[in-house]
Amino acid sequence: MQIVNNYLNSLESYLSEDIRKEVRDELEASILEQVEDKQESLGRELNTEDIEAILLGFGHPMKVAAAYSSNQELVSSSYFPVFKKSLELTLAIVMIATLLLNIPLIFSDANFIKIGIVLLADFIENGVWTFAWVTLLFWVLQTNNISIEGLYKWSPKELSAVNPKLKISRLETLFEITVYLIFLGWWNGAFGWTMTHVFENLDKVVNLSDEWQLVHWSVNIIVGLSIIVDSIKYIAAGWNKATLSANMALNIASLAVIAQIFGFETYVTVIENPDGTIPLEVTLEHARTLINGVLGVLAAIIAWDIFSNYQKIVS
Structure with missing residues (x-):
């Protein structure tokens, strides 16, 4: 059944090498079992549409692979409370610093629309960079199992x-x-x-x-x-x-x-x-x-x- 083989090949592409064979064998056995059960209940060989319906029931290969993979979160639940608070405070600091650094523009002869557009653009740009760097920091902490339990003391x-x-x-x-x-x-x-x-x-x-x-x-x-x-x-x-x-x-x-x-x-x-x-x-x-x-x-x-x-x- 080429359609099943294609599904399993796609699944493998989303898995790390050390678990590919084990997961493929497990899923293949489960799929074939459902195919056999369906054939017995219908009393005939399954066509392509029948097998497709079974595979759809398992879900997208990427989603199925995620269930077998570890570290599927940028920031896990144990790090998230500190991550959220750190992000809020860092964004506030960056926004205030951005406003202070734009005081010359505020005092300039530019109209309010121009000032507002420039400030909004700076806030968005700096906010995106801040979000990216704070998220990267916590991802590194989590990936390297660096404890932040001291912050929960x-x-x-x-x-x-x-x-x-x-x-x-x-x-x-x-x-x-x-x-x-x-x-x-x-x-x-x-x-x-x-x-x-x-x-x-x-x-x-x-x-x-x-x-x-x-x-x-x-x-x-x-x-x-x-x-x-x-x-x-x-x-x-x-x-x-x-x-x-x-x-x-x-x-x-x-x-x-x-x-x-x-x-x-x-x-x-x-x-x-x-x-x-x-x-x-x-x-x-x-x-x-x-x-x-x-x-x-x-x-x-x-x-x-x-x-x-x-x-x-x-x-």
Whole structure:
């Protein structure tokens, strides 16, 4: 029966060499048994259509071969929870870094549609690469049987002692620390571009105004202390009254700095060539609207965090 032989040959092509003969012999015996049973029930020799129906019942050769093969998952169930959390946090970090690195474009004279398209394209490209690299990392860990049980380490005693409202995720805390470090790098000019952006048409240069220097060290101190608080929180795997109080104090200081920034007369300064082909007012108003919006959202988040910390302290 050539059709059966073709099926078994196809099946073999999906199997590793060490199990090909064993699996082929097993499947061949099973198929021939069904063929014989069918012939007895019908009282005649089976035609091609009858044999085809039997083979369809077994399923596609690739799917059947997968049932006999090990390691059929890129990320197995034992690795998946950590993989999922790592991917979420890594994607968030990459997205924030992408946004920071595109700040020159956001402050440019490009229209909102162009800015949105560029940002979306960067987010998608960086997101795909991030997904690929994180998946590859966990595939390598799984393939080489590298244990990640340390990440699942826990103690029933700790679970019973920790107030659920004070418990934190170490991965999320590590994400916060990473975001703070990225921000500090940008704030202190550690990346390839500075606060200055030269526009594509080369007719003007935009800088943050000198007023930002008034909060330069305040921001550095607040963010630096926030990293220390988060590091303590990471080690302890939870909040305590000391870290909650420190975080509330830093949040209040952050609101004070934001209020000071709202009082700036100008957020950016523009140096324009004599031809003045693009109105200064457009860029200045664009920058003020954007920065005011970001500061407003940031202030709301900080205010909510203060309230949340207070609830945890009194609970």
